[in-house]
Amino acid sequence: MPDPSLSQTRTPEEEPRSESPASGPGISRRRLLGTAGATGLVLGAAGGAVGYAAAPSGATPLTSVGATKVPFHVKHQPGITDPLQSCGHLLAFDLAPGAGRKEAAALLRRWSDTARRLMAGEFDAQGDSDVARDAGPSSLTLTFGFGHSFFARTGLEKQRPSSLDPLPAFSSDRLDRARSEGDLWVQIGADDALVAFHALRAVQKDAGAAARVRWQMNGFNRSPGATARPMTTRNLMGQVDGTRNPKPDEPDFDERIFVPEQGEPAWMANGSYVVVRRIRMLLDDWEKLSHTEQEGVIGRRKKDGAPLSGGDETTEMDLEKTDARGNLVVPINAHARITRPDQNGGAAMLRRPFSYHDGIDADGTPDAGLLFICWQADPLRGFVPVQRKLDRGDALTPFVRHEASGLFAVPGGAAAGEYVGQALLEG
Ligand SMILES: C=CC1=C(C)c2cc3[nH]c(cc4nc(cc5[nH]c(cc1n2)c(C)c5CCC(=O)O)C(CCC(=O)O)=C4C)c(C)c3C=C
């Protein structure tokens, strides 16, 4: 039976008509996709070789999202100060038994070459899986780091920075050791899920017999273009999250986030330390709070991220402001109050998280939250003092649970012709 919807007139907001032989003139692609099941049957019955989801023959050029490229050979590795991408994969690898420094060096060389190629949008026409073939690089970034255990496995203990010493235990930790730490860490980010997956497979294949995946976590952020204007992203609690991140144009940004050029150890010049925490959000409990209660937990308005003391998202928070009863407008234990650098001896970090959702547990609770990723020149002057403070009384703590943790040394960017970590592995 013919699909009755095909005879309807097109609305003005529909895409230009497709010239595809499958659809015939006058039938838009959106119309075809919107009536997918029935149309597919009709086309199939008519003996057409093309399925209902076939693309129109008039190729659509790459959008600015697809065409955006991030350079690989830069001073600081990509994926640290670049804008948040909509898809992320985090992987930790352990070196295989018997693999040491030589195998690790060869692996980092392979990974760096893959990262350079894929970030530039280059594909190996022969050996490629074609998963990302039609897409541009879509802001793909790959970032590589070394965990504490890497150095003993490769006989490089003397090169291990003290900043990689294990993080202290915190009271909200419920850590799954199997999903924590690791010899090597890879962060993949892209604004297209297929591009990100393609890079993930390449990284996994490059590992070959040298290293095995220890854990993998997948995350997401808002898609570029989803909001009417560029905005700070929201997390799964619905809060505007990222407002008060240090900005690259601030005079102390580099000092806070990166190991200096002349810093120690020398192989970490221009590098950074990343703390990765899988933080589950107890959403059923959180969503029982009223909007006003939720705002008190953070100290900022949900609607626009403005401080409860007034103004808009970027207005400085007035920590002293009181209401008619003399109560602080921004509660004393509000998360955005107690995490501030000026409340923590200057401790600062660059937060660059992904949200995650890994299904629903048997008891009906969502396995969802934040892949909290923060960057700093030294975790003892960034994450650690702030997390200690959160432990002592953060209004957000009852609604979150830290389920996995990792700390990795992320060297500076590779110069042209070199690979990430070369100064460590060949130094
Ligand atoms: C130890 C560091 C931090 C953890 C862990 C953490 C978890 C966490 N945070 C939110 C939501 C928000 N955080 C906000 C601000 C903020 N958070 C931290 C640190 C940690 N957060 C810092 C350093 C700051 C900035 C403080 C400042 O300089 O003012 C905000 C407010 C908006 C913003 O500035 O980004 C929100 C919202 C969640 C949901 C969470 C764990 C799941």
Ligand SMILES: [Fe+2]
């Ligand atoms: Fe926070």
